[in-house]
Each structure stands twice: as C-alpha cells, then as structure tokens.
Amino acid sequence: MTAITGPSGCGKCTLLYCLSGLEEPTGGEVRVLGENLQEMNQRELALFRRSHVGFVFQAYNLVPSMTVWDNIMLPITLAGRRVDHRAVSELIDEFLLKGHERDAAGSLSGGEQQRVALLRTLLSDPDIVFADEPTGALDQRRGRMVFEKLQAFAHHPRKCLVMVTHDPHLAEQCDFIYTMRDG
Numbered sequence: 762m763t764a765i766t767g768p769s770g771c772g773k774c775t776l777l778y779c780l781s782g783l784e785e786p787t788g789g790e791v792r793v794l795g796e797n798l799q800e801m802n803q804r805e806l807a808l809f810r811r812s813h814v815g816f817v818f819q820a821y822n823l824v825p826s827m828t829v830w831d832n833i834m835l836p837i838t839l840a841g842r843r844v845d846h847r848a849v850s851e852l853i854d855e856f857l858l859k860g861h862e863r864d865a866a867g868s869l870s871g872g873e874q875q876r877v878a879l880l881r882t883l884l885s886d887p888d889i890v891f892a893d894e895p896t897g898a899l900d901q902r903r904g905r906m907v908f909e910k911l912q913a914f915a916h917h918p919r920k921c922l923v924m925v926t927h928d929p930h931l932a933e934q935c936d937f938i939y940t941m942r943d944g
Contacts, residue, residue, distance in 0.1 A: 762915035762922045764932035767941035773925045774893055776941070780923060781814055781891040782806050794888060811840055815887035817895045821878040825867025829858060829877050832866045836885045849884065856880045856910075857903065871898040879907055883914055889921040890914065896931065908934070 765773050778784040779791055782798045791798045794813055801809060816822070823832045833853070837844050853859055856876045861869060866877060875898045882890055895911060896904035908931055915922035915936075924935070932938050 762912060762935045763924065763937040763939065764935040765923065765925045765939050765941060766927065766932050771941045772944040773941055777891050777893055777923065777925050781816060782810055813888045815882035815885055815890040817879050817882050817890065817892040819893050819897060821874045823866040823874055823877060826865055828863050829866055830862040832877055833881045833884060836881060844884065852880055852884065872900065872903060875899060876903065876907065879910065883910065888919060889923065892922060892924040894925060894927065896928065
C-alpha cells in the first residue's frame with residue numbers, strides 16, 4: 762500500500778495516470794507487473810488494464826443514467842466474468858449503499874458515488890488499484906470504512922494499491938509514502 766503525497770499541482774495525478782497507462786510519460790518507461798506499458802498498442806493496453814488494473818478517480822467515472830447496480834456490474838460484464846449476486850448485495854450493504862441499487866448513479870451524493878466507484882473497482886478484483894483521493898468526498902466515518910477496505914485489499918497476496926492523498930493521517934498508515942514536489 763503506497764501513498765503519494767505533495768502539494769496541489771506537483772504532478773501526483775499525472776504520475777498516477779502514467780503508472781496506470783492512461784497517459785504516456787514524456788520520458789522514461791513505465792513497467793507494471795513486469796510489462797512495459799509503452800510497448801503496448803492501445804488495444805493491448807486496454808486489455809491489460811481490464812485484466813489487471815482498477816481505478817478510483819476523483820470524478821468517479823460512473824455512468825450517471827445507469828443504476829448503481831448496473832454501474833457496479835459494468836466492468837465485470839465487459840470482462841465476461843460471472844459474479845455471485847448475493848455477494849454483491851452483501852458488499853453493497855457493507856459500503857452503506859443498501860436501498861440505492863436501483864437509483865440512477867447521477868442522483869447520488871458525491872460520497873455515495875465515490876463508494877459505488879470503489880465497490881465497482883474492488884469487485885472486479887484487479888491486481889493493482891490506482892486511487893486518486895479515494896476518501897476525498899467522504900465524512901470521517903465513511904472515509905475510515907473505505908480506507909479499511911482499501912487496506913484489506915492491498916494486504917492480500919499479489920495485490921497492490923497506489924493512492925494519491927492530501928491526508929497525512931491516511932498516508933502514515935500506508936506501507937510506503939512518496940512525497941512529490943515540483944514534479
């Protein structure tokens with residue numbers, strides 16, 4: 762579990778996007794799980810991300826007109842994987858979203874949308890999760906719950922979390938902390 766900290770505008774999010782293969786770096790190379798991302802074409806990169814990488818963005822990247830349930834199931838459906846619907850329902854309850862399954866994602870509060878995005882990411886069981894301020898829109902209690910879920914994920918064998926955060930308390934609880942300044 763790795764935290765990337767630093768002042769606004771120093772390049773934390775750009776680094777996260779480069780590490781996840783969403784942006785190409787202007788120099789050097791990015792290797793994730795032993796693979797050089799710059800050597801992949803767009804199709805290979807998309808398949809690699811779908812198979813190995815999860816994202817939790819500040820913008821959540823939910824489809825606002827789709828239900829919470831459909832947003833959660835979208836990456837699993839696209840990957841052609843099956844999932845235990847009862848287990849998904851239990852996770853929805855754990856993430857304090859019970860009763861919102863049929864609500865349009867766009868009708869939820871920012872904190873609820875952030876929890877839907879996190880649940881969707883963790884349910885797809887990636888090898889590595891890149892999270893940009895994963896607790897930023899949450900109150901203290903829900904932020905703690907989300908952070909504990911991320912910690913549990915990151916401490917499973919062969920799993921990794923790279924998180925951008927401005928919260929020094931969260932960063933202190935990570936295994937590694939990198940502080941950026943001026944890129």
